[in-house]
Amino acid sequence: MTASSCGAVQAPPLVCLLGPTGTGKTAAAIAVAKRMAASVINFDSRQVYADFPIITAQPDEAERAACPHLLYGFLSADERMTAARFVELAMEAITCVQAQGRLPILVGGTGLYLRSLLSGIAPIPEIPDDIRRSVLERVHIEGPQRLHAELEKTDPDYAARIHPNDTQRNARAAEVLLATGRSMTWWHTQSDHAPAPFDTLKVGLRLPLAELEPRLTGRIDAMLAAGAVDEASRVLVRHPDPEAPGWTGIGCAELLDHLRGKSTLEQARALWIKNTRAYAKRQLTWFAKEPGIRWFAPGENQAVADCVADWLAVRQG
Template sequence: MSDAPPIVCLLGPTGTGKTAAAIEISRRIPASVVNFDSRQVYADFPVITAQPDKHERAACPHLLYGFLPTIEKMTAARFVELAVRTIEDVRAENRLPILVGGTGMYLKSLLGGIAPIPEIPDDIRTSVLERIINEGPQALHAELERTDPDYAARIHPNDTQRNARAAEVFLATGRTMTWWHTHGEHTPAPYSPLKIGMQIALSDLEPHLARRIDVMLEQGALDEARCAMASCSDPEAPGWSGIGCAELLSHLRGEISLEEAKLRWVKNTRAYAKRQITWFKKESGINWFAPGENAAIADLVESWLAENFG
């Protein structure tokens, strides 16, 4: 029997049916879904970021979705703080917390603890911001590929927030993000996790991702972006850095056609899924299933709880 309380972690690349698996578990065990996807926290983009719809939310509670304004920044440290508080609320209701998402760093930070990176001096933060404005995040990412190739492989060249953060940390401490994540003192969250992953070849996932973007556009993704732009048109706002959001904003700003925006959206989604697959392959202790094997996943959760928590 384990003394640490149980949590289930459903992880894997985008578009592999993690939410459906969580709902199947909730049909057998009182449970609440807790988001750990860095894009699905934004309130203005429920369609573009594929947040659970009203029917999925009606099946069981879904928490930490769609609450953050486009102008606000989400970090791993902030996520951990929110997740711990949310998990404790779920446990207080005698429900099983099911963490669902694809942002590997958020889950790693929760289960393994956050590295205590020192505060970044204002002059370094300002200089990095000026470089982002003048050169774009791609220039910082190219440098990151030389100084910290492992971390560079996990983030997109267009990700302003993470490329800037990596540059700031390296300039301020002389250490890479990978070093801090592996050598700093960590305080793990006090939970006993069952990690379940959705495993699929990228070649099999690709056609589904393209179809899903077509569906998002049919469901009003462009109007969603237009409404978000009316309240926040700054392309540097953290919420606009998400895949799909950035491409549609470029179209609405008259920079590219809708067809080009869609092509970039598909291409960038594929690249993101590839990075997610690479990340989770390096994780240990994951029980792998094919998308759609939801009954088998629920069986595993039930037997794991019975064996380890009575």
């Protein structure tokens, strides 16, 4: 006897398709959408930026035509996205999709965003102005790399997730530690509300890092062939501030240095590959600690679709 047959109200279904960069999550999501009425909702912190569709590997026109896609490419490069803001936007998108009678599929690789949505995080207190000013002064004098080096000692888990050149996130971590005496990792593990009201299926795509590496290199070369440098050049005209949040992403930061004459294109490419590999490694580590994921290999799209269909069938009794 199912919960619904007893009169209990089932929580609405939510599918989360996750995994490290370069594992083909978009293709797997579209395979699911071809089997049932579904909409894809992004939870990748870089694919929110409208200025970088190539460099952040956002779904192309053909992929977007296969089913509705939400929360992709809507934010300007000079705007900042936070976990709290993502949760607010994602809840709105999920509610909208469910009201249309469609299945929401969260797709991405930003583990903090997913955890924040499903488990909640405590709001960080307001930072006093004097502390914020002192940290920003340090950034301007010493650079974000110095703050990142300190962060590696005080909060290695969070340091591993952000780029040394990311001015905003390194400054944020420093000011939060100074103001509260607690690290960003501590705050991110504190929940101030009940878990999200969904019946959630988590499906993951992954490969051993050694097998994933050539895929990542090929993906970056494809981005360069598709016009990644020209894309970055156009954005630099509109957003010349190198500290704009959109520039802090992997690929964006390396190409920005190239365009500013700090590296050759080959050097930028090599660093882009290196940093992408390091990011994928961090993602694999993060998701390995996430409970209840049903894992598949890249390309097993029909098996992923079968998994979702079977899960929905069991729910419906």
